[in-house]
Amino acid sequence: MKYKFVCPMPFIGLSVESDQSVRLCCHISQRDMIKDTSGKPLRFTQVKNISEIINSNYLKQVRLEMLSNKIPAACQNCHQSEISSGHSPRIEYLREFHTDLEKIAPTIQPDGSIEVEIKHFHYSTDNICNLACRMCHPRYSVKIAHEWEKLGLVRPDDPEFFIDTKKLSLLVEENGLLENLLDHLSEMKITGGEPFLSPYVEFLIKKMAKHPRASEIELSFYTNATTYPNHLLEDFKQFKKISFFCSIDAVEELAEYIRYGCDWNEVKKNLDKFLELSKQPKYDLKIVTTLSAYSLLGLVNLLKFTFSLKIAELAIPEFNPVFAPATLNLNVLPKELLMKIKNEITHFFESNDLDGSIRKRHSVHISKLFSLIDTALKANPGEKFLDFLLFSKKLDQKRGDSMKDVLPLLFKDQPS
Numbered sequence: 001m002k003y004k005f006v007c008p009m010p011f012i013g014l015s016v017e018s019d020q021s022v023r024l025c026c027h028i029s030q031r032d033m034i035k036d037t038s039g040k041p042l043r044f045t046q047v048k049n050i051s052e053i054i055n056s057n058y059l060k061q062v063r064l065e066m067l068s069n070k071i072p073a074a075c076q077n078c079h080q081s082e083i084s085s086g087h088s089p090r091i092e093y094l095r096e097f098h099t100d101l102e103k104i105a106p107t108i109q110p111d112g113s114i115e116v117e118i119k120h121f122h123y124s125t126d127n128i129c130n131l132a133c134r135m136c137h138p139r140y141s142v143k144i145a146h147e148w149e150k151l152g153l154v155r156p157d158d159p160e161f162f163i164d165t166k167k168l169s170l171l172v173e174e175n176g177l178l179e180n181l182l183d184h185l186s187e188m189k190i191t192g193g194e195p196f197l198s199p200y201v202e203f204l205i206k207k208m209a210k211h212p213r214a215s216e217i218e219l220s221f222y223t224n225a226t227t228y229p230n231h232l233l234e235d236f237k238q239f240k241k242i243s244f245f246c247s248i249d250a251v252e253e254l255a256e257y258i259r260y261g262c263d264w265n266e267v268k269k270n271l272d273k274f275l276e277l278s279k280q281p282k283y284d285l286k287i288v289t290t291l292s293a294y295s296l297l298g299l300v301n302l303l304k305f306t307f308s309l310k311i312a313e314l315a316i317p318e319f320n321p322v323f324a325p326a327t328l329n330l331n332v333l334p335k336e337l338l339m340k341i342k343n344e345i346t347h348f349f350e351s352n353d354l355d356g357s358i359r360k361r362h363s364v365h366i367s368k369l370f371s372l373i374d375t376a377l378k379a380n381p382g383e384k385f386l387d388f389l390l391f392s393k394k395l396d397q398k399r400g401d402s403m404k405d406v407l408p409l410l411f412k413d414q415p416s
């Protein structure tokens with residue numbers, strides 16, 4: 001396309017958070033949620049039709065900015081990622097949806113409005129989850145909401161964190177928005193909470209499976225792999241394709257420490273089941289790793305595990321940087337430690353992938369990994385190390401965990 005920074009998402013995409021607030025895609029921050037004319041967040045379950053969202057003033061402006069070669073403020077994450085690594089979700093979406101974008105962009109009205117044709121829908125359906133991962137938030141896990149409630153940080157009746165999934169299902173039935181979406185949808189990405197524990201997700205998938213367009217729709221689930229979706233296997237058969245993105249940040253004790261509440265042996269068993277299912281052409285499996293200071297420290301062990309699966313496609317996970325809390329960013333680690341881990345990872349690749357074929361296949365993931373480490377090395381590494389230790393210690397005390405036991409490397413030269 002002739003534009004400097006255009007992305008399909010403001011034209012054919014929509015992202016809905018667990019509190020039903022909406023944004024143009026899942027890569028922008030909470031402060032860029034779409035608002036109504038009075039400045040209040042628009043909620044998916046409250047609008048009468050999708051056009052109210054797609055042709056909101058905010059989205060009209062984003063589209064016009066992109067078509068006049070400006071970079072919208074909300075898209076800084078993609079822009080920065082392209083500067084540092086040459087990759088971004090925008091580039092991925094362009095690869096996938098450029099034909100749709102080329103079709104729809106010329107039909108844009110002078111005020112930025114368009115005919116609604118949602119192709120890609122991200123739905124963070126609710127926050128039902130069995131884990132309380134260290135880098136998570138009450139918005140995505142009711143377990144953390146309960147922890148925060150005990151600390152007086154959230155109210156027990158706050159509908160943003162204590163979501164009534166039955167009410168949600170009824171609202172979706174009533175307002176018919178899902179039907180609206182299914183008219184053009186080609187891809188639905190479902191995140192939670194843990195989607196396979198959510199009664200709301202079960203309701204949605206069973207409803208969608210009966211739709212005449214189900215066989216044209218691909219579903220992707222982001223799962224913590226602590227559970228296996230036996231209850232949805234029959235419904236999955238109706239869809240075009242099913243992809244499972246298993247969130248695995250580390251192995252063994254460190255996995256249980258980071259993703260608090262999980263049992264590593266259960267995760268491994270479920271991963272085997274997902275692997276078995278993914279042998280069928282309709283199914284796909286990927287491993288995704290949230291790169292935090294914790295997971296970076298155990299990354300070589302995780303790579304040993306993914307290489308041991310002996311499936312080239314899964315040998316190197318897709319890496320996503322931790323966004324919050326900032327006390328878990330990679331640059332909290334001291335420079336020497338970051339350098340040491342970087343060297344260990346390089347050495348691991350060199351000695352375990354002698355012909356370089358895995359590195360070639362996963363060059364995008366590897367360059368993102370090293371670019372995240374290099375960015376951390378340039379951003380005052382170690383300055384917030386104490387904050388990181390204090391944050392971890394505070395959680396350890398509440399949860400009866402011990403960072404010293406799972407990450408002894410960190411304490412080698414540190415005062416206790």
Ligand code: SF4
Nearest residue numbers: 007009025075078090
């Ligand atoms: S450029 Fe990036 S942040 Fe902006 S809409 Fe596209 S994917 Fe989202």
